[in-house]
Amino acid sequence: MELRLPTPHAFVVNPTLQRDVAQQQAVDKRISIVAGGLSGLFSRPKPEEIDLAYAEFRYEAFWHVVATVRYVFERNKTYTVPVTGAEVRKVTVLGQEFEVVTPQPQQSQQSPAGFLQQIGQQIGIAGNVTRTFNLPAVEYCIDENRQERFLEVAAGQAVQNGADYVKKDKTELTNFATLSAEGALIATPQMTASKVLRTLLATMTKQLEADKVLEEGTTVETCDLYFRPVYAFELAWRPKNKTAVVEFDGVTGAMINGKVMRSGGAMLAPEALFDVNADNIASLFPSTVVNVQLVS
Structure with a gap:
């Protein structure tokens, strides 16, 4: 198997x-965020009862991998060709x-008519036999x-x-x-490039039904790591001792019920x-x- 790798x-x-814009949106929408599915005039909080208890800026990372597995081979085959003429x-x-x-x-035991049909088949005069x-x-x-796959660095789940995301405006990360630097949190990556490729290639390689293999190669076209910004805010409704977390996608601006990480992990070195x-x-x-060879 020949393997070609890209520049990561x-x-x-x-x-x-x-x-700051995301935080202001969270504050402006704090009543609906905290109230959630509550209904009724007396069950809804007042604006002054809700505090911004915690704000978090983090990066969520994912892998973008593209690979092609190509086999060129020969195999012997016998084709059964039908003939229409009984003659x-x-x-x-x-x-x-x-x-x-x-x-x-x-x-098998057959009727006299079936026996005659067999005779006809053998001498080539039975019209209903191919x-x-x-x-x-x-x-x-x-x-x-x-x-092509987009997989979370944390657990390998699909993004x-x-x-x-990969089509959006981006900046190459060199450091x-x-x-x-701005206080962003980052979860410790669990899926390295080798783990991601191993997961992908396990679904792509196969055992060939071949008599002669002429070419067997894998080309990894892309193996890039992306970090996308996420803002999360925890809002506290003091009288009810209730909290709710809202999360903003820094790339798309989408708002969802989210989670907070509170503390980051150890970022692995690029070579790791x-x-x-x-x-x-x-x-x-x-x-x-077998016989995997790295080629340029």
């Missing part, structure tokens, strides 16, 4: 919604002669599978809007320390995140794939 990149998706005994194809055969009758000849051939095959190298490329594939 890390990006920060630039926000369209700024943190045909032989067929010549490209100078090679093939004998027309009649399907063998099933060995007679054939066998044509040996070599099939030249190309099996190509291209997959619903990943295809939209990971800048992510926390982009951990694919010549020494571990074989581990990216299932054990059935």
